[in-house]
Amino acid sequence: MQLPINPPVEPMLAKSVAELPTGAGMTYEPKWDGYRCIVFRDGDEVELASRGGKTLTRYFPEVIEQVRRQLPARCVVDGELIVIRRDGPDGGPRLDFDLLGQRIHPAASRVSMLAEKTPADFVAFDLLAYGDEALLDQPYHRRRERLLAALADVVPPVHVTPVTADEATARRWFEIFEGAGLDGLIAKPADLPYDPGKRLMFKVKHTRTADVVVAGFRWHKSGPVVGSLLLGLYEGDLLHHVGVSASFTAARRAELLDELAPYRGDVAGHPWIHGDHTSGQRIPGGLSRWSGTKNLEWEPLRPELVVEVGYDAMEGDRFRHTARFIRWRPDRDPRSCEYAQLDRPVRFDVDQVLAGDPAPTA
Incomplete structure (x- = not known):
């Protein structure tokens, strides 16, 4: 694998804050409750790297297949692996972290079976390299533009996370997306470079x-x-x-x-x-x-x-x-x-979250 950025790379992290950060150029996106995953692709070579630097590649063969089908031939993309449960007893579809956890199994036969029964989706939210160009030093708003262009044609189970710069929309997302199994919101300043391992983003979670x-x-x-x-x-x-x-x-x-x-x-x-x-x-x-x-x-x-x-x-x-x-x-x-x-959130369809801005304006 010969990319401008090669594994291992620690993902950039977020620090917890009590209130939604605001400011010129601040953007907001859903906080996905899955496995953080940086995808490295160099042609047919694909590596799925976890937050701790361990490989996830052998556990998600169906994701490897989708990366080869849909992502650019040479790229490094930061995102999240999620599993969507569509047959839950109390409605759905919604994220299911337990089903995702079951995907980490030592037996190859079970890995293959689970890849078919509970396949994972990949949600992309940052582009770290494209072709021969490393993008870590570029501000976040430019990396977002490059990500949208590079992944313009992807279809489920590959997604690009929705983003909003509107504070009111972000607050609606925070209230209703939890019902789809999401974890809160991530806030990113527009000029933020990608600094591996550093807590430079912000996260707001329900308490x-x-x-x-x-x-x-x-x-x-x-x-x-x-x-x-x-x-x-x-x-x-x-x-x-x-x-x-x-x-x-x-x-x-x-x-x-x-x-x-x-x-x-x-x-x-x-x-x-x-x-x-x-x-x-x-x-x-x-x-x-x-x-x-x-x-x-x-x-x-x-x-x-x-x-x-x-x-x-x-x-x-x-x-x-x-x-x-x-x-x-x-x-x-x-x-x-x-x-x-217990305070239970109202159920919400995760497919609507992945589709863009589904939040009602009431």
């Missing part, structure tokens, strides 16, 4: 809070202190494991162990010790292909503690990402911590 039951914990690898709290929500009489809260300082991990101590005994009737996946209950599991050799054993706690946590979104019936510890809620009855409290 919410929920009161959840603390029904267990995992030890931290550094020693006998708390690594993460295991969180639960009730659905009728079933307590489901919905995620973890884990970002604590070393001092706070030690304090948490003392705070949890009164709840570590008399757990014979714990709802997860006797839980059953076959009944539809989510319970903490052991090792998986995603965790590798990481120890996921956990310690049960009597489900009597309630904590308020911050979260950005749900993935099905669990938190999509690690929840943020806010405060203990001794005033809350654990059995009142149900799914009904």
